[in-house]
Amino acid sequence: xxxxxxxxxxxxxxxxxxxxxxxxxxxxxxxxxxxxxxxxxxxxxxxxxxxxxxxxxxxxxxxxxxxxxxxxxxxxxxxxxxxxxxxxxxxxxxxxxxxxxxxxxxxxxxxxxxxxxxxxxxxxxxxxxxxxxxxxxxxxxxxxxxxxxxxxxxxxxxxxxxxxxxxxxxxxxxxxxxxxxxxxxxxxxxxxxxxxxxxxxxxxxxxxxxxxxxxxxxxxxxxxxxxxxxxxxxxxxxxxxxxxxxxxxxxxxxxxxxxxxxxxxxxxxxxxxxxxxxxxxxxxxxxxxxxxxxxxxxxxxxxxxxxxxxxxxxxxxxxxxxxxxxxxxxx
Amino acid sequence: xxxxxxxxxxxxxxxxxxxxxxxxxxxxxxxxxxxxxxxxxxxxxxxxxxxxxxxxxxxxxxxxxxxxxxxxxxxxxxxxxxxxxxxxxxxxxxxxxxxxxxxxxxxxxxxxxxxxxxxxxxxxxxxxxxxxxxxxxxxxxxxxxxxxxxxxxxxxxxxxxxxxxxxxxxxxxxxxxxxxxxxxxxxxxxxxxxxxxxxxxxxxxxxxxxxxxxxxxxxxxxxxxxxxxxxxxxxxxxxxxxxxxxxxxxxxxxxxxxxxxxxxxxxxxxxxxxxxxxxxxxxxxxxxxxx
Numbered sequence: 302x303x304x305x306x307x308x309x310x311x312x313x314x315x316x317x318x319x320x321x322x323x324x325x326x327x328x329x330x331x332x333x334x335x336x337x338x339x340x341x342x343x344x345x346x347x348x349x350x351x352x353x354x355x356x357x358x359x360x361x362x363x364x365x366x367x368x369x370x371x372x373x374x375x376x377x378x379x380x381x382x383x384x385x386x387x388x389x390x391x392x393x394x395x396x397x398x399x400x401x402x403x404x405x406x407x408x409x410x411x412x413x414x415x416x417x418x419x420x421x422x423x424x425x426x427x428x429x430x431x432x433x434x435x436x437x438x439x440x441x442x443x444x445x446x447x448x449x450x451x452x453x454x455x456x457x458x459x460x461x462x463x464x465x466x467x468x469x470x471x472x473x474x475x476x477x478x479x480x481x482x483x484x485x486x487x488x489x490x491x492x493x494x495x496x497x498x499x500x501x502x503x504x505x506x507x508x509x510x511x512x513x514x515x516x517x518x519x520x521x522x523x524x525x526x527x528x529x530x531x532x533x534x535x536x537x538x539x540x541x542x543x544x545x546x547x548x549x550x551x552x553x554x555x556x557x558x559x560x561x562x563x564x565x566x567x568x569x570x571x572x573x574x575x576x577x578x579x580x581x582x583x584x585x586x587x588x589x590x591x592x593x594x595x596x597x598x599x600x601x602x603x604x605x606x607x608x609x610x611x612x613x614x615x616x617x618x619x620x621x622x623x624x625x626x627x628x629x630x631x632x
Numbered sequence: 633x634x635x636x637x638x639x640x641x642x643x644x645x646x647x648x649x650x651x652x653x654x655x656x657x658x659x660x661x662x663x664x665x666x667x668x669x670x671x672x673x674x675x676x677x678x679x680x681x682x683x684x685x686x687x688x689x690x691x692x693x694x695x696x697x698x699x700x701x702x703x704x705x706x707x708x709x710x711x712x713x714x715x716x717x718x719x720x721x722x723x724x725x726x727x728x729x730x731x732x733x734x735x736x737x738x739x740x741x742x743x744x745x746x747x748x749x750x751x752x753x754x755x756x757x758x759x760x761x762x763x764x765x766x767x768x769x770x771x772x773x774x775x776x777x778x779x780x781x782x783x784x785x786x787x788x789x790x791x792x793x794x795x796x797x798x799x800x801x802x803x804x805x806x807x808x809x810x811x812x813x814x815x816x817x818x819x820x821x822x823x824x825x826x827x828x829x830x831x832x833x834x835x836x837x838x839x840x841x842x843x844x845x846x847x848x849x850x851x852x853x854x855x856x857x858x859x860x861x862x863x864x865x866x867x868x869x870x871x872x873x874x875x876x877x878x879x880x881x882x883x884x885x886x887x888x889x890x891x892x893x894x895x896x897x898x899x900x901x902x903x904x905x906x907x908x909x910x911x912x913x914x915x916x917x918x919x920x921x922x923x
Binding site for chain 1: 656659660662663666667669670671673674676677680688689690692693735738739741742743746748751754758761763764765766767768769770771772773774775776778792793794795796797800820825826827830851854855857858861862872873876877880881887890891894897898901902905909910912913916917
């Protein structure tokens with residue numbers, strides 16, 4: 302650290318430049334980190350507190366601040382009785398599971414195969430899987446809305462081909478009756494369509510996380526297992542999976558928090574409406590429409606708090622069941 | 633990270649665990665098939681961007697590039713001010729990147745190289761703020777921007793996030809591992825102020841970390857949709873994703889033009905990614921791996 306001055310008397314007699322120098326040295330770290338805290342106070346903390354306050358009001362912003370009226374928990378009571386709110390919540394959780402679970406079920410073995418079985422092509426393959434993650438969700442959702450087209454969408458055309466071609470009909474023939482599927486028009490297919498897009502866009506991110514996790518497992522463990530006569534599958538179940546648990550825990554946490562806030566993909570695929578019978582409307586979309594289309598700012602703020610509550614609860618449950626044991630193996 | 637991550641030399645020379653020629657062929661077949669599935673939508677986007685609306689909606693669909701590219705471009709410009717929209721996106725992404733690089737490295741430097749009161753708690757606070765769902769404050773965010781008179785201006789998008797917690801975390805880790813503390817004392821003896829140490833000594837050393845953070849910030853801001861959707865209303869001020877959304881919302885959607893626009897939205901990031909995929913991937917996963 303710095304040299305201490307001898308006595309207080311000395312300090313007073315020091316030249317001004319020395320005192321300035323000492324001051325700038327002491328203040329420097331606080332000055333350096335202060336921009337974050339100032340900006341967070343204005344654009345992070347204040348909005349959270351204000352949205353809690355707002356959720357207890359009825360307010361249409363067009364009519365000015367003066368028309369804000371305190372209504373207590375009325376917004377929450379309304380929402381808990383609102384079928385659209387429940388539908389958007391269950392849609393969100395449906396899509397979160399249907400797109401999230403397969404991501405991990407595919408990404409873990411895939412990362413294992415990449416690390417164990419592939420040498421030179423490991424990096425280019427990983428980069429390809431990862432590419433959708435860095436592209437604009439709006440752009441890829443638009444591309445997917447042409448892929449999902451009923452009459453001319455390439456997905457339906459490929460499925461129609463598979464259903465009638467001689468080599469694949471035994472497996473896909475059963476599809477013939479349901480084709481062509483109206484992916485984005487029929488209520489039953491909108492959530493699967495959104496989930497397919499979300500899976501496609503994010504599974505590569507998890508592959509990358511898991512390859513990074515696998516790289517921390519010493520190869521000698523596998524060699525010892527091999528000497529003892531263990532098969533690759535046994536190595537996977539008894540070495541890889543247990544040691545990968547901390548990474549699985551982190552990756553699933555990302556998926557929970559991210560998927561429950563899903564907005565861009567369902568918004569574009571359903572043209573901003575939520576689709577037939579709101580079957581593609583996520584909670585984030587409902588929040589957006591309530592606030593910015595119907596201008597019910599108080600209700601929208603209440604939705605954001607209820608959504609936060611759901612995210613928080615699920616994250617805590619996840620921590621409780623998997624977090625501690627996951628973190629212990631990491632020590 | 634565990635110190636055992638690097639195996640001894642002889643271990644690395646042992647053959648791969650998935651043995652057998654057939655197994656190898658099956659494995660590669662599967663991996664390549666998945667890679668093709670991943671790449672297909674991009675390929676499809678480029679193919680359709682070169683076709684007329686009528687060809688896109690035909691069976692069987694076109695599978696190779698057509699000659700309608702320039703006319704789709706004209707159709708795109710007839711519907712939205714797309715050149716202007718690209719400029720808006722570039723401007724917002726660059727402003728976000730430059731400011732984030734400065735404030736995040738400065739704060740990262742503060743947390744990495746100094747000892748001060750409440751440092752631990754303050755850093756824990758920065759990291760904890762990453763866990764807050766951004767949706768929670770979205771309504772008041774709009775109201776603040778409105779109160780500041782910033783609605784429909786670029787700074788409404790880039791200003792609030794310019795000292796982001798993720799960047800600070802990333803730079804703290806990087807600076808702590810890359811900058812020796814002795815260097816600080818040596819510079820002080822030479823009479824350098826603390827800010828000068830940051831500017832003249834630390835910044836040049838952490839250039840690779842800045843490059844990674846810069847790319848991540850640019851990519852994130854280029855793709856940002858919900859924020860701009862809320863605060864940017866007029867078409868001249870739209871960013872690229874908003875312009876694409878506008879095209880989709882028109883009564884007669886011209887899909888050739890839409891897909892030409894999406895291609896323009898995706899290509900810059902593809903170029904960045906092809907040039908620096910390793911850095912992008914490592915940067916984005918650094919938080920999780922080190923966490």
